[in-house]
Amino acid sequence: MAKTARTARPRRTPGATAPADGTILDRLWATVESRKGADPALSHSARLLARGTAKVAQKLGEEAVEAVIEATRGNRDGVIAESADLLYHLMVVWVDAGIRPGAVWAELERRQGVSGIAEKAARAQPAARRLPGTRKVW
Secondary structure, eight states: OOOOOOOOOOOOOTTOOOOOOTHHHHHHHHHHHHHTTSOTTTOHHHHHHHTOHHHHHHHHHHHHHHHHHHHHHTOHHHHHHHHHHHHHHHHHHHHHHTOOHHHHHHHHHHHTTSOHHHHHHHHOOOGGGSOTTOOOOO
């Protein structure tokens, strides 16, 4: 699959406000998905996907750590920039795993209005179902 031509968009400065529109994530996912199987020499997304699940997951983890570092430094613009990187790499993970955004949106919808404490307790694995000699560590 050949790389499609992109329309140049003006770059926003970090911290600039934009309309609250989560559909950007759906469009980002679609762009990454369209790069699956594309020439890795022409597409960063194709290159990441071609390197396999372990590399895709590693990149997501690296971006998460970078976002955490910027947050602990109190660097608002850095958190914004690293959050964008983190969301991009999350989309790559979803594409690699065959997850469509709607599945995640449905899970978020299911959780809406449920106490975080109650939701977490509902998905806690009972000790009887754990392997003998193991315990939950987080």
